[in-house]
Amino acid sequence: DEAGARTAAALEAYAAPRPIDEFGQADLRTKAERQGDAWVDLVDLAVACPDQPGTSGYRTLIHVTIGLDELKSGLGTACVDFVGTMTAREARMAACDCLMLPVVLNAAGEPLDVGRLRRFVTPGQRRALNIRDRGCAFPGCHRKPKNCHAHHIHHWADGGPTDLRNLVLLCGFHHRLIHHGDWEVRMAADGLPEFIPPQYLDPLRRSRRNCTV
Structure with a gap:
């Protein structure tokens, strides 16, 4: 249908292989990997939209719960809204730009800090x-x-x-x-x-x- 055709066209455009760089390195991602990355890019465009219902003009709000040691080292896992778990390293990357508010725990599992929007x-x-x-x-x-x-x-x-x-x-x-x-x-x-x-x-x-x- 029309919606499927638009989706396929967008995925095809975003999943195109990256050009060979100055060091002669080609895009080594498989087609499936490129399509997966393209889907994430399209979702990023959607969640960055300030007109989403219930977001008050901010990017989509996600909470991630992580231990202080894991947050600093990038090792271990974090608990994330909607998806369950991700690696601590992925959580550090995701927190760069999206409104992923960190809930940092001490060794006893008690909250040390709940992130504030001014960090973003x-x-x-x-x-x-x-x-x-x-x-x-x-x-x-x-x-x-x-x-x-x-x-x-x-x-x-x-x-x-x-x-x-x-x-x-x-x-x-x-x-x-x-x-x-x-x-x-x-x-x-x-x-x-x-x-x-x-x-x-x-x-x-x-x-x-x-x-x-």
């Missing part, structure tokens, strides 16, 4: 990020701001602030790469983000910026 990017900060980064800031990426997350360079769980000098726009693919891969991101002296490749890609680990957006 405000609409004004998001607009400033969109203007500065103009899309995913990762070198060579063409994803637009609407397809990006606001990533904390120094994670708030480790004491990182939610301000522009500690934030960078990343698409879902490159957000996962920064959290789970060997690339690093930092803010340069001029206030723009730059990325450091792993040594096996560039032995000198020279910084790079996205000049395509």
Whole structure:
């Protein structure tokens, strides 16, 4: 039907293989993996909409319950609304941009802290990020701001602030790469983000910026 055709067309567009990068690396995801990532991207677009019923103009609100040690180390699991559990590392990544409020527990299972909205990017900060980064800031990426997350360079769980000098726009693919891969991101002296490749890609680990957006 018409709805199915629109869904299939959107999935096909978002599931297209990424172009070969400057290091000659191709997109090694299977078709199923690319379609799964595409579905997540489409859901991200939906939950970012401020017109959802019952959200008061904020992104969809999710609670994650996690132990303090797991939150800091990224090891272990966390309990999440609707889905049951996820790894602590995934919880750290998800908390970067979506309104996932952390309920942090001590060793006895008692709440130490319930996250507050001020830990997350405000609409004004998001607009400033969109203007500065103009899309995913990762070198060579063409994803637009609407397809990006606001990533904390120094994670708030480790004491990182939610301000522009500690934030960078990343698409879902490159957000996962920064959290789970060997690339690093930092803010340069001029206030723009730059990325450091792993040594096996560039032995000198020279910084790079996205000049395509």
